[in-house]
Amino acid sequence: MRKLFLTVFYTGLSPKAPGTVGSLLALILGLALLTFMSVSNLFMLSVLITVIAVKQIDAYEKEVGEHDSKEIVIDELVGMWIALSVCNITMDNMLYMAPLAFIYFRLFDIWKPSIIGKIDEKIEGGWGVMGDDIIAGIAAGVATAGTYQLLVKFIL
Numbered sequence: 795m796r797k798l799f800l801t802v803f804y805t806g807l808s809p810k811a812p813g814t815v816g817s818l819l820a821l822i823l824g825l826a827l828l829t830f831m832s833v834s835n836l837f838m839l840s841v842l843i844t845v846i847a848v849k850q851i852d853a854y855e856k857e858v859g860e861h862d863s864k865e866i867v868i869d870e871l872v873g874m875w876i877a878l879s880v881c882n883i884t885m886d887n888m889l890y891m892a893p894l895a896f897i898y899f900r901l902f903d904i905w906k907p908s909i910i911g912k913i914d915e916k917i918e919g920g921w922g923v924m925g926d927d928i929i930a931g932i933a934a935g936v937a938t939a940g941t942y943q944l945l946v947k948f949i950l
Contacts (some may be wrong), residue, residue, distance in 0.1 A: 796850050796853070796854060797854075797865075799846075799847075799850060799868060800847070800850055800851065800854055800865070800866045800867075800868050801816075801865050801866065801867060801868075802816050802819055802820065802867045802868055802870070802871050803819065805818075805819045805867055806864070806865035806866055806867035807865055812864050812865060812867055813864070813867060813870050813900075813903065813904075814900060815867075816867025816868075816870040816871065817867075817870040817871075817873075817874050817896065817899060817900055817903070818896070819871075820867075820870055820871035820873075820874035820875060821874055821878075821892060821895070821896050823871070824836060824874060824875045824878045825878075825883075825888065825892060827839070828878070828883065828885075828888075829885075833878065833879045833882055833883060833884075834879070836875050836878060836879050837875070837876065837879035837880075839875065840872045840875040840876050840879065840931075843868065843871065843872055843875075844872050844924050844928065847868045847869070847872065847920060847923075847924055848919070848920030848921055848923075848924055849920065850868075850920070851866060851868075851919065851920035851923050851924070852919050852920045854866070855919065855920075861918060861919075861922070861923075862914075862922065862923045866923060868924075869923050869924045869926075869927035869928075870899075870903065870927060872924060872927060872928060872931065873899055873903060873927030873928060873930050873931035873934070874895070874896070874899050874931065875931070876928060876931030876932060876934075876935060877895040877898065877899045877930075877931040877932075877934035877935040877938060878891075878892075878895055878935070879935065880931070880932055880934075880935020880936060880938075880939065881894075881895055881934075881935040881936075881938035881939040881942065882939065883895065887942060890942055890945060891938055891939075891942055894937075894938040894941055894942065895934055895935065895938045898933070898934035898937045898938050898941075899930060899931060899934035901934075902930035902933045902934050902937075903926070903927060903930045906926060906930075909929055910926045910929050910930050910933070911926070913925040913926040913929060914926040
């Protein structure tokens with residue numbers, strides 16, 4: 795059951811780009827959830843999942859003896875949902891914001907600029923695994939909202 799949760803329905807077991815595959819499933823699940831819940835509820839669900847994930851990751855890392863295994867993608871789910879929440883995605887702007895949020899989140903999660911990289915390097919255990927993706931999600935949400943505003947002002 796723990797592996798199902800941490801790998802987000804086993805997407806983390808993808809032989810190629812497990813983080814991207816997990817992020818894509820997270821985007822799809824997040825958009826599906828937003829059809830019947832608000833972005834603030836999606837954000838609160840992300841917080842709840844984070845609390846559960848930190849404990850589960852700590853236990854899993856002790857089991858396997860490896861920090862931040864590539865198969866753990868629950869952090870990508872939380873980061874993606876935070877990005878969707880921060881950019882305040884709606885049914886009206888979803889066609890533009892969803893791809894932007896995905897691209898920005900993956901960019902920040904892979905590139906790990908500034909504090910994102912420091913969290914990834916220096917914090918151990920579940921908070922280290924989750925922390926960089928939480929900050930990447932916030933950065934992606936802000937970048938998505940800003941880019942969307944520019945699109946609306948100058949193009950759309």
